[in-house]
Amino acid sequence: MMKSIVAGLAGTALLTTVAFAQSPPATTDKAAPAATTATTTSTTASGQWRTSKMDGLKVYNEANENIGTINDLLMDKNGDIKIAVIGVGGFLGMGEHLVAVPYEKLKFVNEAVAYTGTGANPGAKPAATTTTGAATGTDNKPAATSTSSTSKWYPDHAVFNASKDELKNMPQFKYSE
Template structure:
Protein backbone atom coordinates (compact mmCIF):
# COMPACT_ATOMS: atom_id res chain seq x y z
CA UNK A 1 0.00 0.00 0.00
CA UNK A 2 1.12 3.44 -0.66
CA UNK A 3 1.45 6.03 1.96
CA UNK A 4 -1.46 8.00 0.60
CA UNK A 5 -3.71 4.97 0.63
CA UNK A 6 -2.55 4.05 4.11
CA UNK A 7 -3.28 7.61 5.33
CA UNK A 8 -6.76 7.38 3.84
CA UNK A 9 -7.46 4.07 5.47
CA UNK A 10 -6.32 5.34 8.89
CA UNK A 11 -8.33 8.56 8.49
CA UNK A 12 -11.47 6.72 7.39
CA UNK A 13 -11.19 4.17 10.17
CA UNK A 14 -10.77 6.96 12.72
CA UNK A 15 -13.83 8.76 11.41
CA UNK A 16 -15.86 5.56 11.38
CA UNK A 17 -14.76 4.62 14.91
CA UNK A 18 -15.46 8.03 16.51
CA UNK A 19 -19.28 7.63 16.79
CA UNK A 20 -18.81 4.13 18.16
CA UNK A 21 -16.45 5.46 20.82
CA UNK A 22 -18.92 8.17 21.79
CA UNK A 23 -21.57 5.55 22.44
CA UNK A 24 -21.16 4.11 25.87
CA UNK A 25 -23.41 2.13 28.08
CA UNK A 26 -25.48 3.98 30.69
CA UNK A 27 -23.61 2.25 33.48
CA UNK A 28 -20.40 4.00 32.45
CA UNK A 29 -21.82 7.56 32.38
CA UNK A 30 -24.02 9.14 35.05
CA UNK A 31 -27.42 10.29 33.78
CA UNK A 32 -27.55 13.75 32.32
CA UNK A 33 -28.68 16.48 34.68
CA UNK A 34 -32.40 17.14 34.32
CA UNK A 35 -34.25 20.28 35.16
CA UNK A 36 -35.75 20.27 38.64
CA UNK A 37 -39.37 19.25 39.07
CA UNK A 38 -41.80 22.17 39.06
CA UNK A 39 -42.51 23.51 42.49
CA UNK A 40 -45.72 24.90 43.86
CA UNK A 41 -43.95 27.56 45.87
CA UNK A 42 -45.19 31.11 45.53
CA UNK A 43 -42.82 33.37 43.60
CA UNK A 44 -41.17 35.99 45.74
CA UNK A 45 -43.53 38.85 46.45
CA UNK A 46 -46.65 37.18 45.01
CA UNK A 47 -49.53 36.63 47.38
CA UNK A 48 -52.24 34.79 45.48
CA UNK A 49 -55.82 35.48 46.49
CA UNK A 50 -58.18 32.53 46.14
CA UNK A 51 -61.51 34.15 46.94
CA UNK A 52 -63.00 37.61 47.19
CA UNK A 53 -64.78 38.25 50.47
CA UNK A 54 -68.31 39.60 50.60
CA UNK A 55 -68.17 43.36 50.17
CA UNK A 56 -65.36 43.40 47.61
CA UNK A 57 -66.73 44.10 44.16
CA UNK A 58 -65.80 43.28 40.58
CA UNK A 59 -65.02 46.57 38.86
CA UNK A 60 -66.62 45.40 35.62
CA UNK A 61 -69.89 44.84 37.47
CA UNK A 62 -69.92 48.33 39.01
CA UNK A 63 -70.51 49.92 35.60
CA UNK A 64 -74.27 50.23 35.18
CA UNK A 65 -75.11 50.18 38.89
CA UNK A 66 -77.89 52.66 39.66
CA UNK A 67 -77.21 55.56 42.01
CA UNK A 68 -80.01 56.85 44.23
CA UNK A 69 -80.25 59.78 46.60
CA UNK A 70 -81.18 59.40 50.26
CA UNK A 71 -84.89 59.66 49.29
CA UNK A 72 -84.51 56.56 47.06
CA UNK A 73 -84.90 58.59 43.85
CA UNK A 74 -82.77 57.48 40.92
CA UNK A 75 -80.22 60.18 40.13
CA UNK A 76 -77.86 58.41 37.70
CA UNK A 77 -75.80 55.32 37.04
CA UNK A 78 -72.14 54.39 37.10
CA UNK A 79 -70.62 54.87 33.65
CA UNK A 80 -66.96 54.30 34.47
CA UNK A 81 -64.33 53.94 37.17
CA UNK A 82 -61.06 55.88 37.10
CA UNK A 83 -58.12 53.88 38.50
CA UNK A 84 -54.57 55.06 39.17
CA UNK A 85 -51.43 53.07 38.35
CA UNK A 86 -51.40 51.58 41.86
CA UNK A 87 -54.89 50.15 41.34
CA UNK A 88 -56.73 52.60 43.58
CA UNK A 89 -60.14 53.77 42.40
CA UNK A 90 -59.79 57.53 42.18
CA UNK A 91 -63.25 58.41 40.88
CA UNK A 92 -66.66 57.01 40.03
CA UNK A 93 -68.04 58.57 36.85
CA UNK A 94 -71.81 58.90 37.05
CA UNK A 95 -73.99 59.56 34.02
CA UNK A 96 -76.76 62.04 34.85
CA UNK A 97 -79.61 63.52 32.88
CA UNK A 98 -80.58 62.65 29.36
CA UNK A 99 -82.75 59.84 28.10
CA UNK A 100 -81.30 56.43 27.22
CA UNK A 101 -77.83 57.96 27.27
CA UNK A 102 -78.69 60.79 24.86
CA UNK A 103 -78.01 64.19 26.39
CA UNK A 104 -76.37 62.56 29.38
CA UNK A 105 -73.32 64.13 30.98
CA UNK A 106 -70.62 62.60 33.14
CA UNK A 107 -69.92 63.78 36.68
CA UNK A 108 -67.05 62.30 38.70
CA UNK A 109 -66.95 61.90 42.46
CA UNK A 110 -64.59 60.09 44.83
CA UNK A 111 -65.43 56.42 45.32
CA UNK A 112 -65.95 57.06 49.03
CA UNK A 113 -68.71 59.63 48.35
CA UNK A 114 -71.04 56.76 47.46
CA UNK A 115 -72.46 54.36 50.01
CA UNK A 116 -72.65 50.98 48.29
CA UNK A 117 -75.63 48.78 49.20
CA UNK A 118 -75.65 45.03 48.65
CA UNK A 119 -79.36 44.53 49.32
CA UNK A 120 -82.09 45.68 46.94
CA UNK A 121 -84.16 48.74 47.75
CA UNK A 122 -87.31 47.92 49.69
CA UNK A 123 -90.18 49.93 48.29
CA UNK A 124 -93.03 48.36 50.28
CA UNK A 125 -93.56 47.37 53.87
CA UNK A 126 -92.83 43.67 53.90
CA UNK A 127 -94.49 41.30 56.34
CA UNK A 128 -93.38 37.80 57.25
CA UNK A 129 -92.73 35.42 54.39
CA UNK A 130 -95.27 32.69 53.94
CA UNK A 131 -93.51 29.39 54.69
CA UNK A 132 -91.88 27.88 51.62
CA UNK A 133 -93.11 30.61 49.24
CA UNK A 134 -90.24 33.11 49.23
CA UNK A 135 -92.85 35.88 49.24
CA UNK A 136 -94.49 37.95 51.92
CA UNK A 137 -97.81 39.71 52.22
CA UNK A 138 -98.53 43.24 53.27
CA UNK A 139 -101.85 44.77 54.20
CA UNK A 140 -102.64 48.43 53.59
CA UNK A 141 -105.74 50.59 53.77
CA UNK A 142 -107.73 50.49 50.53
CA UNK A 143 -109.38 53.48 48.89
CA UNK A 144 -113.00 53.69 49.98
CA UNK A 145 -112.39 51.84 53.25
CA UNK A 146 -111.34 48.32 54.13
CA UNK A 147 -107.91 46.88 53.46
CA UNK A 148 -106.06 45.37 50.56
CA UNK A 149 -103.47 42.63 50.68
CA UNK A 150 -100.56 42.47 48.25
CA UNK A 151 -97.91 39.85 47.75
CA UNK A 152 -94.38 41.22 47.57
CA UNK A 153 -91.05 39.44 47.16
CA UNK A 154 -89.23 38.44 50.33
CA UNK A 155 -86.09 40.33 51.29
CA UNK A 156 -83.20 39.77 48.92
CA UNK A 157 -80.48 37.63 50.53
CA UNK A 158 -78.48 36.93 47.36
CA UNK A 159 -74.69 37.26 47.65
CA UNK A 160 -73.35 39.10 44.61
CA UNK A 161 -69.96 40.21 43.35
CA UNK A 162 -71.28 43.75 42.95
CA UNK A 163 -73.53 46.11 44.88
CA UNK A 164 -77.23 46.33 44.09
CA UNK A 165 -77.09 50.13 44.06
CA UNK A 166 -75.27 53.13 45.45
CA UNK A 167 -76.56 55.98 47.57
CA UNK A 168 -75.22 59.49 47.12
CA UNK A 169 -76.23 62.30 49.43
CA UNK A 170 -77.05 64.70 46.57
CA UNK A 171 -80.08 65.59 44.50
CA UNK A 172 -80.42 65.03 40.78
CA UNK A 173 -80.35 68.81 40.31
CA UNK A 174 -77.06 69.11 42.20
CA UNK A 175 -75.50 66.43 39.98
CA UNK A 176 -76.83 68.04 36.81
CA UNK A 177 -75.35 71.40 37.82
CA UNK A 178 -71.98 69.82 38.75
CA UNK A 179 -69.05 70.38 36.37
CA UNK A 180 -68.69 67.95 33.46
CA UNK A 181 -66.02 65.28 33.79
CA UNK A 182 -63.61 64.77 30.89
CA UNK A 183 -61.23 61.83 30.48
CA UNK A 184 -57.61 62.73 29.76
CA UNK A 185 -57.98 61.80 26.08
CA UNK A 186 -61.08 64.02 25.76
CA UNK A 187 -59.49 66.99 27.53
CA UNK A 188 -56.45 66.83 25.22
CA UNK A 189 -58.60 67.46 22.12
Protein backbone atom coordinates in the same frame (compact mmCIF):
# COMPACT_ATOMS: atom_id res chain seq x y z
CA MET B 1 -45.93 5.94 -7.78
CA MET B 2 -47.00 3.72 -4.91
CA LYS B 3 -43.36 2.95 -4.04
CA SER B 4 -42.53 6.65 -3.65
CA ILE B 5 -45.54 7.23 -1.34
CA VAL B 6 -44.57 4.26 0.85
CA ALA B 7 -40.93 5.42 0.92
CA GLY B 8 -42.03 8.93 1.91
CA LEU B 9 -44.22 7.65 4.76
CA ALA B 10 -41.44 5.36 6.01
CA GLY B 11 -38.94 8.24 5.97
CA THR B 12 -41.33 10.47 7.89
CA ALA B 13 -41.89 7.75 10.49
CA LEU B 14 -38.11 7.33 10.94
CA LEU B 15 -37.56 11.08 11.41
CA THR B 16 -40.44 11.31 13.90
CA THR B 17 -38.99 8.43 15.94
CA VAL B 18 -35.58 10.13 16.09
CA ALA B 19 -37.16 13.43 17.23
CA PHE B 20 -39.06 11.74 20.06
CA ALA B 21 -36.02 9.74 21.17
CA GLN B 22 -33.99 12.86 21.93
CA SER B 23 -33.92 13.68 25.63
CA PRO B 24 -34.12 17.29 26.87
CA PRO B 25 -30.87 18.80 28.14
CA ALA B 26 -30.19 18.15 31.81
CA THR B 27 -30.46 21.15 34.14
CA THR B 28 -28.75 21.60 37.46
CA ASP B 29 -31.27 24.22 38.64
CA LYS B 30 -33.44 22.61 41.32
CA ALA B 31 -35.68 25.68 41.94
CA ALA B 32 -39.40 25.18 41.54
CA PRO B 33 -40.94 26.91 38.53
CA ALA B 34 -42.88 30.12 39.18
CA ALA B 35 -46.12 28.56 37.93
CA THR B 36 -46.06 26.05 40.79
CA THR B 37 -45.93 28.75 43.45
CA ALA B 38 -48.66 30.74 41.74
CA THR B 39 -51.08 27.83 41.90
CA THR B 40 -50.57 27.33 45.63
CA THR B 41 -51.79 30.80 46.58
CA SER B 42 -55.37 31.38 47.66
CA THR B 43 -57.77 32.08 44.80
CA THR B 44 -60.90 32.78 46.84
CA ALA B 45 -62.46 36.20 46.53
CA SER B 46 -65.31 35.89 48.98
CA GLY B 47 -66.88 39.22 49.81
CA GLN B 48 -65.29 41.06 46.87
CA TRP B 49 -67.08 42.98 44.12
CA ARG B 50 -66.49 42.67 40.38
CA THR B 51 -65.80 46.08 38.83
CA SER B 52 -67.27 44.87 35.56
CA LYS B 53 -70.63 44.55 37.34
CA MET B 54 -70.42 48.11 38.72
CA ASP B 55 -70.83 49.63 35.24
CA GLY B 56 -74.48 50.63 34.91
CA LEU B 57 -75.19 50.32 38.65
CA LYS B 58 -78.03 52.67 39.59
CA VAL B 59 -77.29 55.58 41.91
CA TYR B 60 -79.96 56.93 44.25
CA ASN B 61 -79.97 59.85 46.66
CA GLU B 62 -80.92 59.69 50.34
CA ALA B 63 -84.62 60.12 49.39
CA ASN B 64 -84.44 56.96 47.22
CA GLU B 65 -84.74 58.97 43.99
CA ASN B 66 -82.84 57.56 41.01
CA ILE B 67 -80.23 60.21 40.13
CA GLY B 68 -78.07 58.34 37.59
CA THR B 69 -75.85 55.33 36.93
CA ILE B 70 -72.19 54.53 37.41
CA ASN B 71 -70.49 54.73 34.02
CA ASP B 72 -66.90 54.13 35.07
CA LEU B 73 -64.55 53.74 38.03
CA LEU B 74 -61.16 55.47 37.86
CA MET B 75 -58.20 54.25 39.90
CA ASP B 76 -54.74 55.49 40.72
CA LYS B 77 -51.51 53.69 39.83
CA ASN B 78 -51.76 51.59 43.01
CA GLY B 79 -55.10 50.17 41.91
CA ASP B 80 -57.13 52.11 44.48
CA ILE B 81 -60.46 53.37 43.13
CA LYS B 82 -60.57 57.15 43.55
CA ILE B 83 -63.38 58.45 41.30
CA ALA B 84 -66.77 57.23 40.18
CA VAL B 85 -68.05 58.68 36.91
CA ILE B 86 -71.83 59.00 37.14
CA GLY B 87 -74.08 59.53 34.14
CA VAL B 88 -77.04 61.83 34.86
CA GLY B 89 -80.06 62.33 32.64
CA GLY B 90 -80.24 61.43 29.00
CA PHE B 91 -81.99 58.54 27.32
CA LEU B 92 -80.18 55.40 26.18
CA GLY B 93 -76.86 57.17 26.58
CA MET B 94 -77.87 60.19 24.48
CA GLY B 95 -77.68 63.59 26.19
CA GLU B 96 -76.17 62.10 29.34
CA HIS B 97 -74.22 64.46 31.61
CA LEU B 98 -71.12 62.79 33.10
CA VAL B 99 -69.84 63.95 36.49
CA ALA B 100 -66.90 62.74 38.57
CA VAL B 101 -67.52 62.18 42.28
CA PRO B 102 -65.14 60.93 44.96
CA TYR B 103 -65.54 57.16 45.31
CA GLU B 104 -65.48 57.31 49.12
CA LYS B 105 -68.59 59.52 49.06
CA LEU B 106 -70.66 56.67 47.60
CA LYS B 107 -72.48 54.24 49.87
CA PHE B 108 -73.27 50.82 48.48
CA VAL B 109 -76.46 48.97 49.35
CA ASN B 110 -77.08 45.24 49.02
CA GLU B 111 -80.89 45.23 49.18
CA ALA B 112 -83.29 46.73 46.66
CA VAL B 113 -84.56 50.27 47.18
CA ALA B 114 -87.23 50.42 49.88
CA TYR B 115 -90.71 51.37 48.73
CA THR B 116 -91.34 55.08 49.37
CA GLY B 117 -94.86 55.44 47.94
CA THR B 118 -97.74 57.08 49.81
CA GLY B 119 -99.97 54.01 50.15
CA ALA B 120 -99.46 51.16 52.60
CA ASN B 121 -97.38 48.41 51.08
CA PRO B 122 -97.31 45.24 53.17
CA GLY B 123 -94.57 43.76 50.99
CA ALA B 124 -92.19 46.69 51.38
CA LYS B 125 -88.64 45.85 52.32
CA PRO B 126 -87.04 47.41 55.40
CA ALA B 127 -84.43 50.11 55.03
CA ALA B 128 -81.39 48.80 53.23
CA THR B 129 -78.00 48.17 54.79
CA THR B 130 -75.22 50.33 53.36
CA THR B 131 -71.52 49.88 52.92
CA THR B 132 -69.42 52.99 52.42
CA GLY B 133 -67.20 52.89 49.35
CA ALA B 134 -63.51 53.24 50.06
CA ALA B 135 -60.60 53.31 47.70
CA THR B 136 -58.49 50.62 49.37
CA GLY B 137 -60.38 47.63 48.03
CA THR B 138 -60.33 45.92 51.43
CA ASP B 139 -63.07 48.13 52.87
CA ASN B 140 -65.42 47.51 49.94
CA LYS B 141 -66.81 44.24 51.21
CA PRO B 142 -70.59 44.06 51.09
CA ALA B 143 -72.41 43.71 54.37
CA ALA B 144 -73.31 40.09 55.04
CA THR B 145 -77.07 40.55 54.98
CA SER B 146 -78.14 37.50 53.04
CA THR B 147 -76.64 34.80 50.91
CA SER B 148 -78.28 36.00 47.71
CA SER B 149 -77.05 39.61 47.97
CA THR B 150 -73.43 38.70 48.72
CA SER B 151 -73.16 35.89 46.19
CA LYS B 152 -73.96 38.04 43.15
CA TRP B 153 -70.55 39.82 43.29
CA TYR B 154 -71.93 43.37 43.22
CA PRO B 155 -74.21 45.60 45.33
CA ASP B 156 -77.82 46.35 44.36
CA HIS B 157 -77.25 50.10 44.03
CA ALA B 158 -75.21 53.07 45.24
CA VAL B 159 -76.31 56.10 47.25
CA PHE B 160 -74.88 59.59 46.74
CA ASN B 161 -76.08 62.55 48.80
CA ALA B 162 -77.18 64.92 46.01
CA SER B 163 -80.23 65.61 43.86
CA LYS B 164 -80.35 64.98 40.13
CA ASP B 165 -80.33 68.75 39.51
CA GLU B 166 -77.26 69.21 41.73
CA LEU B 167 -75.42 66.53 39.73
CA LYS B 168 -76.48 68.11 36.42
CA ASN B 169 -75.08 71.44 37.63
CA MET B 170 -71.68 69.90 38.45
CA PRO B 171 -68.91 70.38 35.87
CA GLN B 172 -69.04 67.95 32.94
CA PHE B 173 -66.45 65.16 33.20
CA LYS B 174 -64.45 64.59 30.01
CA TYR B 175 -62.04 61.73 29.40
CA SER B 176 -59.89 63.77 27.00
CA GLU B 177 -58.58 66.19 29.64
